[in-house]
Amino acid sequence: MSRPFLTIIIPAFNEARRLPHSLTTIATFLRGQSFTTEILVVENRSTDETSAVVREFAETVTVSDPFTLELLHSAPGKGAAVKTGMLVGKGDYLFICDADLSMPIEEVAKFLPPQQEPDGYDVAIASREIAGAVRYNEPFYRHLMGRVFNYVVRKLIIPGIEDTQCGFKMFTREAASQVFPHQTIDGWGFDPEILYISHIRDLRLVEVPINWYYMAESRINPLVDTFKMCREVLRIRRNGLRGIYEQVPRTME
Numbered sequence: 001m002s003r004p005f006l007t008i009i010i011p012a013f014n015e016a017r018r019l020p021h022s023l024t025t026i027a028t029f030l031r032g033q034s035f036t037t038e039i040l041v042v043e044n045r046s047t048d049e050t051s052a053v054v055r056e057f058a059e060t061v062t063v064s065d066p067f068t069l070e071l072l073h074s075a076p077g078k079g080a081a082v083k084t085g086m087l088v089g090k091g092d093y094l095f096i097c098d099a100d101l102s103m104p105i106e107e108v109a110k111f112l113p114p115q116q117e118p119d120g121y122d123v124a125i126a127s128r129e130i131a132g133a134v135r136y137n138e139p140f141y142r143h144l145m146g147r148v149f150n151y152v153v154r155k156l157i158i159p160g161i162e163d164t165q166c167g168f169k170m171f172t173r174e175a176a177s178q179v180f181p182h183q184t185i186d187g188w189g190f191d192p193e194i195l196y197i198s199h200i201r202d203l204r205l206v207e208v209p210i211n212w213y214y215m216a217e218s219r220i221n222p223l224v225d226t227f228k229m230c231r232e233v234l235r236i237r238r239n240g241l242r243g244i245y246e247q248v249p250r251t252m253e
Contacts, residue, residue: 003090004038005036005092006035006038006092007037007039007085008037008040010022010039012041012044012054013043015046015053016048018099018100020057030067037091038090041054041069042081042085044073044077044080077187077190079183079186080186082190082194086176086179091173093173094170095170096167096168096169097168098168102214103166103212104211104213107211108168110208120204121205123171123172123179124205125164125166126167127208127209129163129207130209133211133212136214137214138214157196157199157233166212169191178203184244185232200240
């Protein structure tokens with residue numbers, strides 16, 4: 001395959017149970033599209049059969065399919081997995097996609113031309129908060145904790161973004177090259193960090209309203225991980241004040 005139009009990056013930690021259905025759903029969708037895609041599943045120190053499941057599914061991909069599938073490995077942490085995929089991906093557009101498909105894969109069309117003008121954005125993030133978005137089955141306490149965290153993010157580092165934590169985000173190739181070499185956080189707090197880097201680099205960012213379904217097997221521990229992410233927001237703010245994101249990262253030296 002020549003350079004693909006789209007790269008789909010799926011961070012995967014202990015996703016052996018969910019990946020067969022998700023990969024089948026993604027493959028079915030892509031077989032109906034006119035563009036080419038590479039799927040990068042980035043396993044990050046799983047203790048189950050995640051890698052074996054991806055290898056087995058890759059054997060079903062044929063040369064006639066408009067997509068390829070590759071298994072990558074990264075250091076622990078969702079942020080580390082996303083960064084690995086973004087630095088390897090070859091697509092004109094690079095899309096972060098949660099393995100649970102809490103956003104139906106068909107919604108990816110909302111992030112691409114013609115629904116989004118080619119010159120209309122550098123970074124497009126899925127939003128569960130803006131007009132037109134719909135949440136399904138989310139417990140009230142999860143929604144409340146998310147809003148509290150978003151308030152902290154907006155006050156301390158990124159004004160004006162209603163939903164930083166939704167796990168579906170699109171970057172143009174140029175934007176990805178400006179953002180991900182500077183990423184320092186490997187854990188859940190990587191989301192506000194990459195958006196903060198995008199913000200200080202004056203990249204054009206849009207929020208895209210989506211349909212989103214709460215998945216009961218979410219990997220996030222609402223209390224523990226929210227505390228960790230708030231601590232990482234303070235780290236991002238401190239890094240920004242120290243000019244860390246303005247320095248040339250090691251991956252670019």
